[in-house]
Amino acid sequence: MSALDTGVVSHGVTESRVGQHGFPWGKALRHLLLIVFLAIVLIPVYVLLVTSFKTQTDAQPAHAWLLPNEWTLENWKKAWNGPSAAVPGVGPAMIRTFQLVIPSTIISAFLGSMNGYVLSRWRFPHANAVFTFLLFGMFIPYQAVMVPLYRLVQWLKPVTSWVDALPTVPDGIPILILLHVVYGIPITTLIFRNYYESVPQELIEAARVDGAGMLRTYASVVLPISVPSFVVVLIWQFTSAWNDFLFAKFFVANPDKSVVTIALNNLAGGSIMSDHGVEMAAALLASFPTLIIYVALGKYFLGGLMAGSVKG
């Protein structure tokens, strides 16, 4: 992504020189178009925000696109706690999702970092073949493995139910952690390997000559310079695990026990007489963690996107 970051390119010069002779029509038109597209992209955000603060009577078709007559926080409360006894809210689900996403993200990052390290800077024979072997996992559509994975998960039940029985662990979350870690291996390995390829081999050799072993070199030389890659991988894994719906739908479909996407889908898709205000508030709540990361660490986010674009 260096091309984007350092992208202050000077070919706009010709144009601005032309523009000096009069009003720069081209430039104005370009900015107008950019603003129109900006508005279009933001339409769903406007709808989400406005509707989430409306009372149910206020959300009637005739007022659909207007600002609320009276602003209310009721939808947000209902979205968090659940609109009725039968429909769970996204609040508890968000807490469970954090319990899923944080451990799986951290494990994935370290696993990927160590894999990337031995595949690029502490190599062994056929390291490239092993890398390709791992990387293939990135391209498969998960639908292709879902049926046998279902059987494997059933088969693992004795182990996972033991973990589930631990008091602080929500049922079903351990299996999702396992799946996110396993299917995260290819992408995290790829990001770290590509990054470590740019680290001078001399740095590692120097530590090696000093008699440091593989893990010592990793901890004292490689790990301290890995921060940028860790940020990219943490963001990527956090976002994909937080937004995951497929694995949760197949393996922890009960909205009372599952992750935020399942709770949101259940809340928004359940009843015929839907309460749009609550749905929109729930959708916003469910999106906040990834949006905050995006706003705070956008540049790194893009780095992850570029690497992980074809992940299953």
Next chain:
Amino acid sequence: MAASITRKRRGRFRRYGPPLLLISPSVILIGIFVYGLIGSAFQTSMTSAHSAAEFTGKQPTEFVFLGNYTAWLATKEAHHALLNQLIFTAVFLGGTLSLGFLWAWLLDKRAKAEGIFRSVYLFPMAVSAVAAGVVWKWLLNPNRDAKAYGLNRLFQTLGLDFMQNSWWTKNLTWGIAAIAMPAIWQMAGYVMALFLAGFRGIPNELREAARVDGANEWKLYRHVIFPQLSPVALSAIIIIGHMSLKTFDLIMSISKHTNYQTKIPAIEMYRYMAEGDYANAAMVGVVLLLIVLVLIIPYLIHTTRAEKNR
């Protein structure tokens, strides 16, 4: 002699043992969860395990070889799902590529506040498809006139009544195209980022040289810019095409898996699974995998070759 071989072996082990040990958990896990399970899916897809009892081995199953594949491909449902996939992919590709290119082109000529535009165009990708589905389901509501909200109401307000639409709900053939709209909303910014990186990667000397040679804007694009951007466009096509095949969350949150209008193979796979028809679920999954491989293997060979030549 023997001693030196042993020493040599021990040396090799001391050198390569630790990294191999470190990578082996990942290799084993991927071996099982990717390769093992793909093999197992192939196997299940060639049996008659059309119920839970058969799948778990409580009832016997037969080996039917490609029977499930040929039977499925002969059904109208399969044709419908595949045609839907084709329409969805085409609209998704067309929308993301044209918008992505246009946005990148507009931004490349040094727009004011470029960062803001870039961030806003790209942000929908950070939102989950399920959350996007909630708002787009509202936007794509088919109610008209007095009952209309969503985009239909917006069109009325703008005096564009004729554009009111039943979106994905009524039209059995083209309804799926409406589902591509939220998908485009989510991914166009990403394609923009790809194209923008492509634009910025074109050396300025190339443009200058073309201008010195007297090339006008069109010729500059035709002979310099487009050829330089074609690898980016190819990547975007592969990435978006790949994504479109796996579209599941968005359809499940706007429509549902039993709706005829929005069936694509990824949804059919889930429907079979939910019905307990494991053999057909595995079969559709394998079909998806094969389509992805056909798409991606030539691309991977192409890029690795390109990297070697670099």
